Amino acid sequence: MDDALDAVVSVAPNWLGQWGPFAVVMGLLFATWLFTRKVFAVQKSHGADTRYREQGTRLAFRLSGLLLAISTIPMNGELRGQLLSLVGLLMSAAIALSSTSVMGNLMAGFMLRTVNSFRAGDYIEFRGELGRVSQRGLLHVEFQNETSELVTVPNLLLVQEPYNVVRASGTVVSAEVSLGYDVDRRDIETALLSAIEAAELENGFVQIRNLGDFSVNYRASGWLKEAALLVSARSRLRGKILDALHDAGIEIVSPNFMNQRPLPADLKFIPKRKVTRQPDEDRSGHAEEILFSKAEVASAVEQLQGKIKKLKDQLNAEPVEGEEAPDRDELKTALGLLTEELEQARELAKAEVARDKGNHEEEDESTDEPAQAEEQPPKLKT
Numbered sequence: 001m002d003d004a005l006d007a008v009v010s011v012a013p014n015w016l017g018q019w020g021p022f023a024v025v026m027g028l029l030f031a032t033w034l035f036t037r038k039v040f041a042v043q044k045s046h047g048a049d050t051r052y053r054e055q056g057t058r059l060a061f062r063l064s065g066l067l068l069a070i071s072t073i074p075m076n077g078e079l080r081g082q083l084l085s086l087v088g089l090l091m092s093a094a095i096a097l098s099s100t101s102v103m104g105n106l107m108a109g110f111m112l113r114t115v116n117s118f119r120a121g122d123y124i125e126f127r128g129e130l131g132r133v134s135q136r137g138l139l140h141v142e143f144q145n146e147t148s149e150l151v152t153v154p155n156l157l158l159v160q161e162p163y164n165v166v167r168a169s170g171t172v173v174s175a176e177v178s179l180g181y182d183v184d185r186r187d188i189e190t191a192l193l194s195a196i197e198a199a200e201l202e203n204g205f206v207q208i209r210n211l212g213d214f215s216v217n218y219r220a221s222g223w224l225k226e227a228a229l230l231v232s233a234r235s236r237l238r239g240k241i242l243d244a245l246h247d248a249g250i251e252i253v254s255p256n257f258m259n260q261r262p263l264p265a266d267l268k269f270i271p272k273r274k275v276t277r278q279p280d281e282d283r284s285g286h287a288e289e290i291l292f293s294k295a296e297v298a299s300a301v302e303q304l305q306g307k308i309k310k311l312k313d314q315l316n317a318e319p320v321e322g323e324e325a326p327d328r329d330e331l332k333t334a335l336g337l338l339t340e341e342l343e344q345a346r347e348l349a350k351a352e353v354a355r356d357k358g359n360h361e362e363e364d365e366s367t368d369e370p371a372q373a374e375e376q377p378p379k380l381k382t
Helices: 002-011 014-045 051-072 077-115 155-160 185-198 227-247 286-291 293-316 328-364
Strands: 123-126 129-136 140-145 150-154 171-179 202-211 216-224
Touching (some): 014 051, 051 077, 077 140, 077 150, 129 150, 150 155, 185 216, 293 328
Antiparallel strands (some): 140 150, 171 216
């Protein structure tokens, strides 16, 4: 065997011994890259997102190929050292120049993943533009807007500026319209509520947003369970508002409508009050319970904690001479009732968090199982 190897070496040309290590290393590197590409192709065929891993692997192979080439190409040792020093200097300069933005976006990406306020598929509104998150990378977030364009936002901007996230458990869909002062607001509210119901929204309510110089601004809102249908639900609500107002004979004057009509000098622009069979419904707190359900629960928990702390301080306080001592049994009874209310409020807070994550977990379950009815926003007693 040794004689055969010696014979091959004696016959082989001189350049093969010099360039052999370079050829072997480059061949192994190329074979490894082909195998890696095959692995990525298989993962893509199964629907996996390998864009960032493939880009990182390609960069690693290029840097490795450059360093291995310098290390194995036959050259003077001093020249090899100078080339390696040059490559290291260039890499250090590149990292130093890009460290501010790259590292900032990288750390912001870790922060966003830690907070986990949104995930792929959620609606997000940033700088007045609404879209659905299509990808979350280490350096940026990509979302698709209402015109199907892909918008890329660096992670650092999302950390520095506020953004709105539509809750997965549902959201409030609203539409605004300006109507004249000559129309009774009760007729308008009735028409808008019927439009909300026709748009298949729940817990509808109407708000008067502004009393302008020429018109009154109304907002019609309702609860949408399927947050994924937000765009179509908004359009459907606006269409139903148009139909309901036109069917009721109510003229829409938004944004501005100039209409000159000869009118008597003694005419006052006050709508005729109609006799109603029943008083107006008390809608106090109805909109707030829907719009700020999570905040209402959090506020209730803090208020109850403050009351419990105050009662405990009274129980532990030393009686003051000359003052009537408080009834400890009454304080203990009140403390027990507040503790029960606090537990209920905490359960509601947990339910709010679970509702935000519930829809994503239900999507991963088998479609054969019957869908359970989604809970409505909890209502707190005021």
